[in-house]
Amino acid sequence: MPDELNYVDWFRHSSPYINAHRGKTFVILIPGEAIECAHFSSIIHDLALLDSLGIRLVLVQGARPQIGRILSNRRLPSRVEDDYRVTPQDQLLDIIQASAAVRVQLEAQLSMGLSNTPMDGARLKVCSGNYVIARPLGVVDGIDYGHTGEVRRIDSEAIFRLLEDDNMVLLPHLGFSPTGEVFNLKSEEVALQAAIQLKADKLVIYSEEEGIFKSDGELYSELLTKDADVILKEKKLSTITHAALDACVQAVRQGVPRAHLISYNENGGLLRELFSREGSGTMIDEDSYEQLRPANIDDVGGMMALLTPLEEKGVLVRRSRELLENEVDRFIVIERDGAIVACAALYPFEQEHSGELACLAVSPDYRGSNRGERLLKGIEQAAKVLNLSTLFLLTTRTAHWFIERGFSETTLNSLPSKKQALYNYQRNSKIFSKAL
Template structure:
């Protein structure tokens, strides 16, 4: 029998396609990825993203290529603080290696063979002096020479190219007003450019499937705060620490999501962007904002949030005593110490279903996607509890739920205990969503 798995996946990718169209995504590509046999598949995936209307910036590195060029010239490399020291006599070889990589990437993105995934792609690739750099200088008595850091990003110039549909290619080089060129780390370029553009996502390629725990298991998700704590505790070391710091810094500066994914695994980029579970490690933005399990000390904030909705008849009234006994069922969205959203999940294990209840978002944050983020958290918790069907009772927000995959059902379809307590005077409509 012919498998239709591809059809199912293609249909379910449409919400993600719509969500990413017109958004800016910054990709950071290490030189090791460019030499890997899977790189041609990454090129094809970049072409596909471009054809789907994603605005792409590619910041690439060239450490192995630079090392090879210096070795050929008989020059010895030195490193400190994870950075290559670039004396003036090394700079020409660095520029030569990076220039060759830029030309190679442009050639790969220009492919259009009839029998290739890039047939008729006609991708326009642009690069230039969009990164102003400054020297690292002397640290711990070590002169880093022409090794630099990002000083300023020409966001207007990059955005104009993105609006024209170009892929913007950024080498690990920056230039100064004095006419000097500096060797930069590609992680710094990617992170700083993503932050300057307020990009929707920063994609960081790595040789593993993502960041790993000590036992080798994949770390699926970290908030910027959790990522910073791991870095401070030296729980992540080596080059992985530099990559995580780049992701964390970008999120703190306004990038909503950073994704650390594999350049070895075919399709990791598409899986991360177009499937629910993704393929690597997600670092989420705003370390002063988080969606988490509620605690007893949140009760005051929850009551303040839901009271106006209770008075309007949107929510069923809940006493402080009830909240105290059911607080473990709640999740909250906290921003800078204030509860700006909440929801509760009631599990009915015999029916394999769960109820989304007491769903509230502060009016000031309803257009910022907080409701969607809280719903995603509840759905994640529900799946973890074995819930196959999530239902909600509502009197005034029918269309919001329908737009998010909930479909109407009869009151009689409610789980037995919920049906027995159904308030006919409220006459709430019932909607469910399969998980």
């Protein structure tokens, strides 16, 4: 029963994401390594689920290990320069063969409809074709890259028509030229250009790692492009991860709202990343998708969800919904993907040039990431705008947290007279203040 309740709770909390993603266009890169991983069938099931939820999917396939294997079996040299595979004329057919085998494998898996499986009744329509127009990379620094190319453009108009007809579009890492030639392309570049030219809502790239990690081993759940630039310049990532992160950064910088790195080794990683607040990988964004802002009347429900548990424990004074609605303009909140995860209030006493910090609360799921400090700074800034010189608070349980942030214990007599008259001697709250 607990597992069933957890599933019900997760499903309910995923509904805002289901509504937000419906009708959106996602470009998803599936590298050749993912096709050979233990969770490949689960990835297919997850893609089918996204399609059933009304998400328009453009899949980009890679085939690096498959190409490497076929060249090795034929004892042909495999040369990579500046992250591009050199494609001589005598290897082109082998590369086409490897790519075609991967495409057929993907299409076969997406065509499944067995009873008692997640694919039952899916009836996915998958289209592939000459939608990637390419040109030769040419000779760079004296190296002739042969039939290695770069994306010239994506036939976005044709792809849009297919998506509007409820088709899933599959793009290989091969491109075609107006002269009838075939070029071997970097799958990351195909995914990047598809996301940009289709004005996709998301670029998702499967990789071996869960995402990008900090120096202490902690996973970045969100990574701003300016911070990603620093990581890319350090050149400590593997070649494949570096290419994936670089594609994500370029996509976001060129208009794709968000890009995601997730692991093909994690069962259900795509669903967790798209339909839960915590995610499973690293999301790359131009600006933080956590917003600190003034509260409005629509936030009251979320604020009550934060405050009520603390009120029941006696940490905070009880406030009715009506009171919160009347005083909502006193609050600031942190919003994360449409959910209120933290809040705080400022009650000014302008005659005394003083203000009360109240109702500082952070959701238990989001503590430990400096959100409390962000709220405190936000309140301090708001107090300064009102020309207040002192900030005070009453607390029964969190004295040390405020002491560590510059507050000092003071007496009841130091409070504004109106606040002194309202002091609850039964709660016996300690009083702290801080000069601004």
